Amino acid sequence: MNAKANITRASLAAGAVLLFAVAPGIRAQQNGVQHANDFTSTEYYGPTNQQQIKSIVSGAEALPQPGGLLIIKQLRLRTFYPDGKPEIIVTAPECLYDTMSGTASSAGPLHLQTGDGKFRVEGEGFLWRQTNSFLIISNNVRTVIENGAITNTKP
Amino acid sequence: MKRFSLIVIAVWCSWMVHAQTDATAQSSPASVTTNSPDATRPPRAPTRIDSDNSADFDLNGHQAIYRGHVRVDDPQMKLTCAQLTTDLPQAGGRPNHIVAETNVVIDFTDDKGQTNHATSDKAVYLYNVQNGVTNETVTLTGNPQPQVENAQGTQAGDVIVWSRENTNSHVRFIGNYHMVSYQKPGEVMMGTNSPVTVVKTNVPPGTVENTSTNMQ
Numbered sequence: 459m460n461a462k463a464n465i466t467r468a469s470l471a472a473g474a475v476l477l478f479a480v481a482p483g484i485r486a487q488q489n490g491v492q493h494a495n496d497f498t499s500t501e502y503y504g505p506t507n508q509q510q511i512k513s514i515v516s517g518a519e520a521l522p523q524p525g526g527l528l529i530i531k532q533l534r535l536r537t538f539y540p541d542g543k544p545e546i547i548v549t550a551p552e553c554l555y556d557t558m559s560g561t562a563s564s565a566g567p568l569h570l571q572t573g574d575g576k577f578r579v580e581g582e583g584f585l586w587r588q589t590n591s592f593l594i595i596s597n598n599v600r601t602v603i604e605n606g607a608i609t610n611t612k613p
Numbered sequence: 614m615k616r617f618s619l620i621v622i623a624v625w626c627s628w629m630v631h632a633q634t635d636a637t638a639q640s641s642p643a644s645v646t647t648n649s650p651d652a653t654r655p656p657r658a659p660t661r662i663d664s665d666n667s668a669d670f671d672l673n674g675h676q677a678i679y680r681g682h683v684r685v686d687d688p689q690m691k692l693t694c695a696q697l698t699t700d701l702p703q704a705g706g707r708p709n710h711i712v713a714e715t716n717v718v719i720d721f722t723d724d725k726g727q728t729n730h731a732t733s734d735k736a737v738y739l740y741n742v743q744n745g746v747t748n749e750t751v752t753l754t755g756n757p758q759p760q761v762e763n764a765q766g767t768q769a770g771d772v773i774v775w776s777r778e779n780t781n782s783h784v785r786f787i788g789n790y791h792m793v794s795y796q797k798p799g800e801v802m803m804g805t806n807s808p809v810t811v812v813k814t815n816v817p818p819g820t821v822e823n824t825s826t827n828m829q
Contacts, residue, residue, distance in 0.1 A: 581668065593670040599679065601662040 544573025560588035625790040661805035766794035
């Protein structure tokens with residue numbers, strides 16, 4: 459049970475990394491992390507809104523690797539506004555989270571969209587540096603802005 | 614993440630909206646352009662922004678850079694360039710600084726349905742509000758000389774600046790301005806067999822300015 463809790467915590471951290479801005483200070487605490495399947499972790503807003511879900515991280519598999527690395531497969535991360543409306547959904551078939559350097563990376567695809575689906579970005583290969591909040595999508599970056607997502611930017 | 618999404622949306626939407634308006638002003642600098650209310654317009658098709666290479670999002674530095682055959686595909690405008698850099702404003706804000714660099718090509722359709730083609734080495738969009746006055750500029754610079762072309766002809770200058778202060782806008786061609794007008798047979802040159810007549814106008818180095826008012 460304790461091991462499961464650890465892997466859940468680590469998965470949440472990795473997911474938060476992919477989410478870029480959910481919790482910049484989060485570091486995986488994964489000493490003693492073990493393999494986990496079909497994990498889900500829920501984070502709530504702070505004391506002023508304890509009942510409201512802030513994010514849900516799920517994955518099909520989490521595999522600890524030597525050197526403080528953690529492979530997460532079928533990552534799916536959802537965040538919510540304080541009023542409960544969906545904010546962002548991030549998915550990646552697989553990513554490698556380096557707990558030592560605080561980076562998450564993958565040669566595979568990354569897909570991100572807003573809760574209403576009107577803004578979507580995807581690409582192949584990505585690196586997230588947690589220390590300076592820097593995201594690089596390496597190739598074939600595709601951004602789609604659906605009608606209605608465009609705000610009136612005119613003065 | 615909320616900040617990220619809002620930033621990207623705001624950045625690109627702002628570029629779309631203002632680039633269209635800019636181009637309209639440049640193509641018809643002496644006319645008054647009034648955009649119809651959004652409520653009367655049909656739903657817009659999606660806007661797509663693609664780049665073959667990388668896109669960097671520096672959330673601390675509030676900047677995003679797209680590299681490698683950057684394409685912006687909007688129902689009313691298409692832009693390509695080698696690199697596009699934009700600031701990332703805070704949530705709810707809007708970008709103040711967007712730079713498209715290297716082989717910048719903007720194709721757009723104005724309110725009259727006329728296609729326009731603008732080229733430059735660099736395009737810079739700036740936005741600020743001071744004392745309640747909104748100022749926006751789009752500046753085309755670089756080598757080869759920036760130019761805007763449509764069915765009527767081509768206008769070029771060393772620097773082309775479209776600017777707007779609240780509801781007033783104007784376009785300036787700075788330095789080595791020249792214009793090439795295309796006139797249909799019979800309009801001016803009777804008896805010619807040429808499908809079009811080219812009228813070249815060269816102006817000494819300086820500034821040529823056209824002003825439009827009541828822009829929305």
